[in-house]
Amino acid sequence: MAGLLVAAIIPIVLTPFLLHVAIMVGLFAYVGSAWNLGCGYTGKLSWGHSAFMGLGAYASTMLYIAYRITPWLGALVGTLVAAGFGMVVGAICFRLGLKGHYFVIATIALAEIVRVSFINWADLGGAWGLLMPVVRDSLYDFQFHSTRIPYYYIIFAMLLGLLYLKWRITNSKLGYYFTAIKDDEEMAESLGIDTFKYKVIAMMISAALTAFGGTFYAQYVMYISPDTVMSVHVSTDILMGPVVGGMGTLLGPLLGSAIVQPIMELTRAYVGRRGLDYVVAGSLTVAVALMRPSGVIGWFEKPFEAIFASSSQTHKEG
Amino acid sequence: MSYLSSRLGRKIEAKYRPAGESMTDVQLMIQVVVSSLLLGGIYALVAAGFNLIYGVMDVINCAQADMMMVAMYVTYWSFALGGVHPLLTLAINIPLFFAVGVLVQKYVIDRLLGAPLFIQAVATIGLGYVIQNLALLFWKEDYRMIMIPYTESVLRVADLHISLPRLVSFVGSLVVVASLYAFLTKTDLGVAIRATSENRDASSLMGIDVRQVYALVFGIGVACAGVAGVFTSTFYYAYPMVGTAFLLKMFVVVVVGGCGNLLASVAGGITIGLAEGVGAFVLGASWKEAIYQAVFLIVLALKPEGIFGSSR
Numbered sequence: 001m002a003g004l005l006v007a008a009i010i011p012i013v014l015t016p017f018l019l020h021v022a023i024m025v026g027l028f029a030y031v032g033s034a035w036n037l038g039c040g041y042t043g044k045l046s047w048g049h050s051a052f053m054g055l056g057a058y059a060s061t062m063l064y065i066a067y068r069i070t071p072w073l074g075a076l077v078g079t080l081v082a083a084g085f086g087m088v089v090g091a092i093c094f095r096l097g098l099k100g101h102y103f104v105i106a107t108i109a110l111a112e113i114v115r116v117s118f119i120n121w122a123d124l125g126g127a128w129g130l131l132m133p134v135v136r137d138s139l140y141d142f143q144f145h146s147t148r149i150p151y152y153y154i155i156f157a158m159l160l161g162l163l164y165l166k167w168r169i170t171n172s173k174l175g176y177y178f179t180a181i182k183d184d185e186e187m188a189e190s191l192g193i194d195t196f197k198y199k200v201i202a203m204m205i206s207a208a209l210t211a212f213g214g215t216f217y218a219q220y221v222m223y224i225s226p227d228t229v230m231s232v233h234v235s236t237d238i239l240m241g242p243v244v245g246g247m248g249t250l251l252g253p254l255l256g257s258a259i260v261q262p263i264m265e266l267t268r269a270y271v272g273r274r275g276l277d278y279v280v281a282g283s284l285t286v287a288v289a290l291m292r293p294s295g296v297i298g299w300f301e302k303p304f305e306a307i308f309a310s311s312s313q314t315h316k317e318g
Numbered sequence: 319m320s321y322l323s324s325r326l327g328r329k330i331e332a333k334y335r336p337a338g339e340s341m342t343d344v345q346l347m348i349q350v351v352v353s354s355l356l357l358g359g360i361y362a363l364v365a366a367g368f369n370l371i372y373g374v375m376d377v378i379n380c381a382q383a384d385m386m387m388v389a390m391y392v393t394y395w396s397f398a399l400g401g402v403h404p405l406l407t408l409a410i411n412i413p414l415f416f417a418v419g420v421l422v423q424k425y426v427i428d429r430l431l432g433a434p435l436f437i438q439a440v441a442t443i444g445l446g447y448v449i450q451n452l453a454l455l456f457w458k459e460d461y462r463m464i465m466i467p468y469t470e471s472v473l474r475v476a477d478l479h480i481s482l483p484r485l486v487s488f489v490g491s492l493v494v495v496a497s498l499y500a501f502l503t504k505t506d507l508g509v510a511i512r513a514t515s516e517n518r519d520a521s522s523l524m525g526i527d528v529r530q531v532y533a534l535v536f537g538i539g540v541a542c543a544g545v546a547g548v549f550t551s552t553f554y555y556a557y558p559m560v561g562t563a564f565l566l567k568m569f570v571v572v573v574v575g576g577c578g579n580l581l582a583s584v585a586g587g588i589t590i591g592l593a594e595g596v597g598a599f600v601l602g603a604s605w606k607e608a609i610y611q612a613v614f615l616i617v618l619a620l621k622p623e624g625i626f627g628s629s630r
Binding site for chain 1: 378426429430433434435436437438439440441443444445446447448450451452453454455459558562566569570573602604605607608611612614615618619622
């Protein structure tokens with residue numbers, strides 16, 4: 001609870017730059033958790049989540065530019081589109097029974113096909129991308145220029161909502177199916193669980209949530225293009241948090257993102273030469289993969305569990 | 319070929335058709351096929367090292383393409399600073415990249431053996447990120463190309479225009495892959511490598527030092543990237559992110575050809591080269607990345623062991 005309180009008060013005391021860092025931590029913790037939700041549940045690792053993020057970003061931005069539909073509604077459309085595409089990805093990959101490297105590469109391939117299609121889609125700006133028209137601050141337009149604090153609270157709320165959703169799913173019948181599939185797929189199948197169906201559902205949930213993160217990104221950065229929201233590098237950025245923090249854990253993506261993003265933003269701001277940010281982040285990822293493949297969350301497990309235990313108790317009381 | 323009348327078609331036509339000369343559509347198509355075929359040979363070499371490492375060690379080296387990028391820069395700088403002809407850089411690159419491979423195996427890959435697939439991928443992608451961004455840090459984003467008469471020379475064979483560096487690279491790549499194949503099948507060391515790839519524990523019991531075999535294989539695999547970098551830099555730009563495009567292609571070539579089989583990766587390379595070249599000709603160049611990914615998915619659906627591979 002104390003952690004929540006600190007997180008709620010902190011933006012008021014931060015400088016604009018540190019606020020930006022905090023927002024990036026929030027965004028990548030959010031999309032990292034969304035990624036973790038699908039991949040943690042199915043035990044299959046997607047390297048194509050950039051497509052979902054990009055679909056979310058494009059859906060809301062396009063609807064806003066063309067019809068001035070509020071990005072909040074656009075985000076809803078984006079999540080539906082991404083869920084649909086997630087169904088396609090899941091259906092293809094799981095129906096073919098892809099395993100190991102094949103699954104990873106197939107997800108990259110599908111995401112690349114989406115990216116190239118958007119590059120060739122002239123009505124959506126093609127390779128140049130889309131620039132969000134600048135208007136006055138308002139929640140309806142999802143734009144805040146005088147201060148970035150609203151962005152912070154929005155991503156903070158999105159992250160909390162995602163964690164809550166994950167907690168609810170884990171304790172539902174759906175969650176039990178997911179756990180059974182992850183632990184032993186053949187056993188689950190023999191018990192009468194339609195594993196194909198539930199794996200596709202997990203992928204769809206993960207895709208839809210990632211797309212919402214895409215909308216947030218588009219509203220925050222105000223510019224999107226196939227290469228900035230759909231390239232393989234975006235997928236890597238998404239999964240760096242969960243990998244460093246701890247895949248398949250509730251708070252791993254948050255922790256990982258809180259480690260990786262500040263390091264990258266600070267090297268970007270204070271060293272100023274392009275490249276060093278990813279040299280540092282890449283080295284960190286290699287180091288974690290070599291020395292602590294389960295993620296650094298293990299070192300923090302006890303304090304984190306204490307926080308989560310108290311917050312989950314609050315849910316039960318409420 | 320009605321699409322040639324479209325705007326896009328004309329653009330591609332202008333790219334392939336030399337100015338001031340007229341070519342029939344059939345000739346144009348042959349030209350495209352020949353160019354793509356030559357490119358496919360290079361893809362085969364790029365993928366061969368990756369495939370060897372994957373086949374023997376069961377490790378996917380996602381940094382392979384970035385090592386090739388470094389090799390392109392070594393070639394470029396040897397030329398730009400020392401005036402060395404790009405092909406002579408082979409003498410530097412082969413030992414250099416072999417040594418790099420052995421060191422990477424010893425300090426990074428060795429600790430990943432037996433780790434879950436994703437951890438391997440993350441570690442080698444991370445390594446690739448580091449290499450890529452070090453290149454960005456030191457050499458900036460500029461596109462660098464070696465401009466000498468050799469890299470610009472074109473052969474004319476019966477109305478066809480064949481770029482000499484591409485032809486040399488194609489032949490060179492096939493020679494490298496063929497000698498690698500001969501090495502694996504005809505020498506004792508090669509047999510030891512293949513035995514290790516079949517069954518690590520049994521070969522270890524038979525007295526093969528598995529760790530040394532792995533060091534050798536990784537060294538050879540990375541040296542392939544070193545050679546591929548030399549060839550590629552004679553007809554393509556070097557820039558820090560050049561590896562990403564090649565990495566994706568490498569995955570696809572290996573899977574389409576057949577995993578762990580060197581000759582299959584030649585077939586895979588040529589298939590992808592052709593699919594990309596002809597596809598770009600028909601649909602437009604900006605679609606080419608989607609075309610080979612689509613070919614990949616189709617192969618995965620119909621024949622997951624690869625067109626030319628046997629199931630392993």
